[in-house]
Each structure stands twice: as structure tokens, then as C-alpha cells.
Amino acid sequence: MKTTTAVIASLATLSQLACATYLESTFANYFSTGPVATNSWIREANTTLVLPKTNSPQVGNLALWPGMGTSGGDLIQALAISSDNGETCTTExxxxxxxxxxxxxxxxxxxxxxxxxxxxxxxHYKYNDTSSQYDQTVSLNGTVVSKISTSSGHAQGWGTAIECQETECGFVPGHKYINTKLTMDVADPDYGQTLATYNATGELTTADGGLTWTVATIVIGATTFSAS
Known part of the structure; x- marks a missing residue:
């Protein structure tokens, strides 16, 4: 989803963005981690979004995404989009x-x-040492359906977002991410202290001193985007 560098730079502290608007984008509940230690970065990130029902009414341009802000100023963000403005893959x-x-x-x-x-x-986002790119794949019920690779630097944090554009997106049901795993370049034992949430729950843990971090289930609360 189109957003600003302010969003990218502060992905690790999305608490500052709750209900804030940038370029007609409004953000709601989140589970956010980062930044990484100065000597490390995120090599690989994997999570599974259990899709909720679409927003009601299905208006505006709504996206659910887990993203990684990078040292190159990019935002790696596989998207689940609910849209009424023609940017869609189905008329149903x-x-x-x-x-x-x-x-x-x-x-x-x-x-x-x-x-x-x-x-x-x-x-799934994974750094490719051969190409110096992040290889990104999106799978639907176990089958890869979309993929890209981008030169983006190194990932500095990981978090989820609910993003609404163009008009109020109505009621967005609660939803969850399961089996989340982040793999660091080198162990970052203090990464768990970077966790910030807003109307979301999940336990970020490590069993190997901070090389890998996991969350069994991230629960994101329901929210409503409406005119103030």
C-alpha cells in the first residue's frame, strides 16, 4: 500500500502511528518489533495470516500486511487487499x-x-546472499501464488499493520497471524524488548539466545475506520 517514508522509518515503533494519517492512509491496531541491534538485521521472516471476513461495508482501500522496514528505505510488505476502487483481482x-x-x-x-x-x-521474506535481494513469496493454503525479489538493503524491524486509504473503510474484523518466525543475521538477545503493541497480543520468544524469534499466535483486535 502506498505510504510515506515516515511510516517506513518508524515501522518498528508503530505505536506512534496509531490512528495517524499520512497521504490519506490511516493505521490501526498492530504488533510491532524492532529496531534490530546495530550489528544485526533480519535475514528471514515467515508468518501466516488467517484471513478474516472483509471489511463491512467493503469500501475504501483496506490492507492487512506484515512488513519489514529496511536500511535501503524500502518497506517489504506482502498485502491482503480489500478494495472497492478497481484495484482488485476479482469482481466478487x-x-x-x-x-x-x-x-x-x-x-x-x-x-x-x-x-x-x-x-x-x-x-515469506528471505535474504538471498547471491543476489543481495529479498526473495518474497506469498502462498495461499500451501501453494505459492505470488512472488517478487527486490534490492532493499537489510531489514531493520518487522510488524503488522491495518491500513485504510481513500475513504473510511468501515468495520475490520479481528484476525490472527500464526507461526511467525524471524531469523537474525547474528543473535540479538535484546530484540524482545523492542516489542510494541496496540490492541494486539502475542508472545515474542527466543530459544537460542536471540538468533531466532517466534510468536505462536498474534491476535489483532477488530477496529472501525469512520469519519470523526
Whole structure:
């Protein structure tokens, strides 16, 4: 989703962005981690979004995404989009459009694929040492459906977002991410102290001194985007 460098730079502290507006984008509940220690970065991130029902009414341009802000100023953010403005992969109401995506100076997207509520959408980001790019894949119920690779520097943090653009997006149901795993370049034993949440729960833990961090279930509360 289009956003500003302010959002990218502060992905690790999304608490500062709750209900704040940038370029007609409004953000709500989140689970946010980062920044990494100065000697490390996130090599790999994997999570599975259990798609809720679409927003009600299905208006505006709504996205759910887990993102990584990078040292290159990019935002790696696979998307689940609910839209009424024509940026869609299906004309059937009640469906999401999912895609691999990175926000650089403009949005770069892979294939857009429709997905129903209840589907499991796995978003996987992995740094490729050979190409110096992040390889990104999005899988729908276990099958890869969208992918891109981008030169983005090194990931400095990881977090979830609910983003509404263009008009009030109505009621957004609560939803969850499962089996989240972050793998650092070198162990970052204090990374758990960077956790910030807003109307969200989840326990960020490590069993190997901070090389890998996991969250079994992230629960994001429901929210409503409406005119003030």
C-alpha cells in the first residue's frame, strides 16, 4: 500500500502511528518489533495470516500486511487487499486480493490472486546472499501464488499493520497471524524488548539466545475506520 517514508522509518515503533494519517492512509491496531541491534538485521521472516471476513461495508482501500522496514528505505510488505476502487483481482464481493509487494519509490507487486475468508496466507521474506535481494513469496493454503525479489538493503524491524486509504473503510474484523518466525543475521538477545503493541497480543520468544524469534499466535483486535 502506498505510504510515506515516515511510516517506513518508524515501522518498528508503530505505536506512534496509531490512528495517524499520512497521504490519506490511516493505521490501526498492530504488533510491532524492532529496531534490530546495530550489528544485526533480519535475514528471514515467515508468518501466516488467517484471513478474516472483509471489511463491512467493503469500501475504501483496506490492507492487512506484515512488513519489514529496511536500511535501503524500502518497506517489504506482502498485502491482503480489500478494495472497492478497481484495484482488485476479482469482481466478487467478500474476497481479498493477496500479493507479494515492496514499497520503494513506488509500489512493486507480484501477481494479485483472490482469496476467501478463512484462507491461510503465508508471507515469506528471505535474504538471498547471491543476489543481495529479498526473495518474497506469498502462498495461499500451501501453494505459492505470488512472488517478487527486490534490492532493499537489510531489514531493520518487522510488524503488522491495518491500513485504510481513500475513504473510511468501515468495520475490520479481528484476525490472527500464526507461526511467525524471524531469523537474525547474528543473535540479538535484546530484540524482545523492542516489542510494541496496540490492541494486539502475542508472545515474542527466543530459544537460542536471540538468533531466532517466534510468536505462536498474534491476535489483532477488530477496529472501525469512520469519519470523526
Amino acid at each position: 464481493s467478500g474476497f481479498w486480493c493477496i500479493t507479494a509487494s515492496t514499497l520503494e519509490s513506488e509500489q512493486i507487486e507480484g501477481t494479485l490472486v483472490p482469496a476467501a475468508a478463512g484462507s491461510l496466507v503465508t508471507m
